Amino acid sequence: MPAGFPQMSQGNGSQSHGPPGTDGSSRQCARLKKVQIGLGAVAPVHHKKRVSKGVADRHEQMPKSKIPSISNKTAMASLQEFRLIYSSFKFLFQDQPTYRPDDYEALWVFRNRYSVKNYDGRRLVGRVPGVKVGDVFDSDAELHLTGLHRSQDSHVDYIVSKQEGRTKTYQAVSVVSAYGQHSHDDSNNLDHLLLHVGSVAGQLGGIEELALKQTSTSVRVIYRFVADHQAGGSQELTTCYVYAGLYLVERKDHGVDTFQLTRVPGQPRIDIQELTKERIAQPSSNGTFMADMSSGLEQFPVSAINLVSNEHPTSFLYISRIRYHHDPSDRPDPPSGCDCVGRCSESQDCACAVKNGGRIPFGDHGGIIEEKPLLYECGPSCKCPSTCHNRASQHRIKFRLQVFKTELMGWGVRSLDFIPGGSFVCEYLGELLDNEDAQKRENDEYLFVTGDNYFDVPRWEESRKTIPSLQNRRGGDEAKVFAVDALECGNLARFINHSCNPNLFTQNVLYDHQDIRMPHIMLFACGDIRPLQPLSLDYNYSIGKVHDSQGNIKKKKCFCRSSGCKGRLY
Numbered sequence: 001m002p003a004g005f006p007q008m009s010q011g012n013g014s015q016s017h018g019p020p021g022t023d024g025s026s027r028q029c030a031r032l033k034k035v036q037i038g039l040g041a042v043a044p045v046h047h048k049k050r051v052s053k054g055v056a057d058r059h060e061q062m063p064k065s066k067i068p069s070i071s072n073k074t075a076m077a078s079l080q081e082f083r084l085i086y087s088s089f090k091f092l093f094q095d096q097p098t099y100r101p102d103d104y105e106a107l108w109v110f111r112n113r114y115s116v117k118n119y120d121g122r123r124l125v126g127r128v129p130g131v132k133v134g135d136v137f138d139s140d141a142e143l144h145l146t147g148l149h150r151s152q153d154s155h156v157d158y159i160v161s162k163q164e165g166r167t168k169t170y171q172a173v174s175v176v177s178a179y180g181q182h183s184h185d186d187s188n189n190l191d192h193l194l195l196h197v198g199s200v201a202g203q204l205g206g207i208e209e210l211a212l213k214q215t216s217t218s219v220r221v222i223y224r225f226v227a228d229h230q231a232g233g234s235q236e237l238t239t240c241y242v243y244a245g246l247y248l249v250e251r252k253d254h255g256v257d258t259f260q261l262t263r264v265p266g267q268p269r270i271d272i273q274e275l276t277k278e279r280i281a282q283p284s285s286n287g288t289f290m291a292d293m294s295s296g297l298e299q300f301p302v303s304a305i306n307l308v309s310n311e312h313p314t315s316f317l318y319i320s321r322i323r324y325h326h327d328p329s330d331r332p333d334p335p336s337g338c339d340c341v342g343r344c345s346e347s348q349d350c351a352c353a354v355k356n357g358g359r360i361p362f363g364d365h366g367g368i369i370e371e372k373p374l375l376y377e378c379g380p381s382c383k384c385p386s387t388c389h390n391r392a393s394q395h396r397i398k399f400r401l402q403v404f405k406t407e408l409m410g411w412g413v414r415s416l417d418f419i420p421g422g423s424f425v426c427e428y429l430g431e432l433l434d435n436e437d438a439q440k441r442e443n444d445e446y447l448f449v450t451g452d453n454y455f456d457v458p459r460w461e462e463s464r465k466t467i468p469s470l471q472n473r474r475g476g477d478e479a480k481v482f483a484v485d486a487l488e489c490g491n492l493a494r495f496i497n498h499s500c501n502p503n504l505f506t507q508n509v510l511y512d513h514q515d516i517r518m519p520h521i522m523l524f525a526c527g528d529i530r531p532l533q534p535l536s537l538d539y540n541y542s543i544g545k546v547h548d549s550q551g552n553i554k555k556k557k558c559f560c561r562s563s564g565c566k567g568r569l570y
């Protein structure tokens, strides 16, 4: 291991984490296209999509266990992200007067590209966690997103609360009412709201009216208010929605069907007009959003979102393959391949299985079976197809990963999708440097040592014996050590932060060459990773052994906040 720069490196055995049933090692922590600051490529949305399909159309209640279930985080955090993305969309389309994404198109894009999957379209009854009385919304798409009011067609939203045979009982859950249209004692008194069926439910068909009649619990009331205001020298109309709180429904017969909604006492008093005025005066929230920092190099867009400040990620070159810095004559030769025509098998017939000690290290679904000092995947000279299960980590990312700004650790990475334990997540990419060049780098925050650890990790002792290429060698045999520097060029892996209890581990992998001094640094999931959990690695710094150029010990506080945090990064 080269001395002098505090490179991230693979575990020395002090940590134990890995795919289920194994003890993974972590490695710590690498440039061709300059990352564009701003939006990146966002394909226009051509089709109008309705948001509530399937489950939502059945008007089912959200199970209690799922609350709060809006994207697994609070409704308002989701809303903040949506607003930021929508304002970026508007900016993107500002030069196209004939095309403007509407709120629901933006919501559809948000959900499919930049929000967690399995959005639960079911209805909440009562209070929506995270939403306060007096919160103001810009569109009915926002009401949908937060779960305040999910119906896109009707001012009264409901659930089927009971079904016996063909007989259904309904319950209203939310009502959107035009402010000022119905009787209020005075403009600030929101205690009572009169809904005439002809003005609200009648135009919708009978179910909404039935739902109001059959409701025994409180419903959410949202006022729609159209404000007339000055904008850029001209008069404009802006529609806002204000959540007024919970109301009890009572039927009043005055010849025409009328419902009286009475505000549940004890809720804060609000002034709809004042709140709307404030929202119009301060329309945009803080933050930055970049739709795809990979500029199309990855299979999915790699978005970058900052809800903490107005800062963009500093620029670097996004690459999708390792970059060789050193002399081309020193580059490794491609390996010989296996002759398997169909599926590679665990037999002497598959040369790649033999290199792995007679095993294919990946399961049928591509998950790593066991962490080892070194794995051989099939490569360019192999006759097997690109779908061979022994090529798990050489393809591009399979999950929608997002770079996000953290409170204390700069930028980090999270997944919008569920990642099953053992899955390949991404490669740590950058410039491959030899020790000499690595020592010259002033900023070592993105340096990751590679190929030096086969003999350092005690728990690998047994599995090391099964790998032919590691036989008849000892630690320290290699004259030259290499590091990957992602400072100026790299991929999203350069943003993965350290944790003392990480959810990713690193795995040495060879497939396009056989030089064990410079394996690819592949990152796999230690266990199942839920959407929006920050991805983390153990950087494996030795505390008290990291020095600056003058030889002084460097100290850095660790902010991983995990159980068992050592308190210091180095």
Ligand SMILES: C[S@@+](CC[C@H](N)C(=O)[O-])C[C@H]1O[C@@H](n2cnc3c(N)ncnc32)[C@H](O)[C@@H]1O
Binding pocket: 029, 408, 409, 410, 411, 412, 445, 446, 494, 495, 496, 497, 498, 499, 557, 558, 559, 560, 569
């Ligand atoms: C490879 S970079 C990770 C991405 C970085 N957060 C960024 O914004 O570019 C490593 C640097 O991130 C910060 N970092 C990562 N994990 C940390 C942790 N657990 N505590 C404090 N700082 C951390 C440190 O500044 C470290 O030198």
